[in-house]
Amino acid sequence: MLGERYFQSRDRLLGCCRRIDELAEASGIETRDTGDEARRELSRPLRIVALGEVNAGKSTLLNALAGAELCPAGPLPTTQRTGYYRYSSTEREVERDNGWVVVGRDLDFLRHFELIDTPGTNSGWRDSVFADSGKYEAVDLLLVVFPSGNTWTAATWELISQLSEEALDKTALVVQQADLKGPEDLQVIDGHMRELCQKKIGRDLPILAVAAGLALEAKLDPESSRKSWSASRFSVFEEFVTSRLCESERRRYLLDRTSQEAANHLREIEAGLDRQKRGMDDDGWFLAGIEREANQLRDLILESSPKTLAGARGRYENEVGKLARRLGSMLGAAPTSWRLFFGDSTAAKAEARLADGLREAIRDFAAADAERLLEECEGHWNDVRPRVVERMGLDPGEPVVSGEAREGVVARFTETVGKSVTGVLSQLRVRASLDAPLRSRNGRLKFVAALTLALLAAAGICGTLGLDHWPHWLLLGAAGMAGIYILMAWTSRIRIAGETRQRLRDASGRFESAMRGDYAEAVRGLFVEYSNGLIGVRRQLAERQATLKPRSEQWDRLYLELKSIEQEMG
Structure with missing residues (x-):
């Protein structure tokens, strides 16, 4: 699973903090709440959003991450509204006033990650996608997905150029359907996309090529699809996601801050006892x-x-x-x-x-x-x-x-x-x-x-x-x-x-x-x-x-x- 080591440590730390709070409450000892904000941010699931044109493979990419057929995907445009996928013990779908659909699924992956699937940047719902661009600063990772056959689509690059610097710091470019291109073609695509990055936003962004469909197939049937997993290049992509989200300085800071505050609370409880x-x-x-x-x-x-x-x-x-x-x-x-x-x-x-x-x-x-x-x-x-x-x-x-x-x-x-x-x-x-x-x-x-x-x-x-x-x-x-x-x-x-x-x-x-x-x-x-x-x-x-x-x-x-x-x- 993505970030398994990180989530194990995080969950152990949060569980320890919860038991420390329970001990303080049972003992009638008041402790300072200086670390609550860091703990709340640490305990929430990491949010990943996928942007891109119609049929770029956004839904398939998110499904491959989750290891389940979570987001509807097909050869025709399928995603018509922004779907917000989060954990729920009972399956449910609730439409918000902003047009988003909150989808609850009983899937362990969603305990740690929340996925946001958007309509195509060149679809009839283009305006809503562009209108939501200011919200992407609050996500942890923004994946802009291109089909390997069209990495220069104007609508998607226009959206990238409108992202804030804070959102760009969390952005990575994903070339989908990489299994349809050879290594030399992918190298050319990579160089071309780097030139466009400099031209459109004046900076480089991480670029990864994957075949999410093969990765999903391999996760759903690991015994018969080992070759598919190797050809999907998805292990490199998951390592990137793990590094960017779970091993980032921000995550390290939150872990250290929460741990320090837990130690402070223990000292206060010790003094109180x-x-x-x-x-x-x-x-x-x-x-x-x-x-x-x-x-x-x-x-x-x-x-x-x-x-x-x-x-x-x-x-x-x-x-x-x-x-x-x-x-x-x-x-x-x-x-x-x-x-x-x-x-x-x-x-x-x-x-x-x-x-x-x-x-x-x-x-x-x-x-x-x-x-x-x-x-x-x-x-x-x-x-x-x-x-x-x-x-x-x-x-x-x-x-x-x-x-x-x-x-x-x-x-x-x-x-x-x-x-x-x-x-x-x-x-x-x-x-x-x-x-x-x-x-x-x-x-x-x-x-x-x-x-x-x-x-x-x-x-x-x-x-x-x-x-x-x-x-x-x-x-x-x-x-x-x-x-x-x-x-x-x-x-x-x-x-x-x-x-x-x-x-x-x-x-x-x-x-x-x-x-x-x-x-x-x-x-x-x-x-x-x-x-x-x-x-x-x-x-x-x-x-x-x-x-x-x-x-x-x-x-x-x-x-x-x-x-x-x-x-x-x-």
């Missing part, structure tokens, strides 16, 4: 700093926990006072008498009631303290959130411990702190401390109660026997013993309740100590949930960092590819 990496590293340190702030706030709260737990002492002492009052009621004379005969569970009930009271008191304390800590967290978050938005462009939203989640956070904090009740009771040993004095008290009271009952029984017996005075004295003794029973029950109740109150109040330090571990665990758990608010930001940062590595790897591949293309072009 490096800035992004540094920025992401800084964002990581920024988030770590915020997390350290949250940890510092947590540590300050833990350091002040003795003071906070000291605030719970009032609730504890209140429950101790309630227990002492309940214990006084439970140790009254009447309840005590009942339990002397049916079993005493005062210590177990007292401990259970204290446990229920402490559990409720600790839950109230924990719920109130959780609300206080959440206020601290929300205050910190209100400071953190705008800083994250400003620094990273990411909004972490509301704190995860607020809104509907707040109730669950308080419940978990309260549950964790509430676990300390078991430890508190194990240290206070309420039941064990009550068992001994209650057993001693019950023993004494049982003795007095037994004497009272014995005196009452003796009084009954004496009365039955009719003994004078003894029943009265025995009843009086029983009444005295009952009074002693009541007095002992009252005084021992006051003593035991008071001693229990005092002992439990003295143990308030152990109450705080028993709560400290579970309270610290609850605080840490609350701050873990609070810190989860940055997980979303961390995840987005990690996603950004994850995309940076493949982009850097892609940059490396593009850099090596561009260097390979430069070596290939060099």
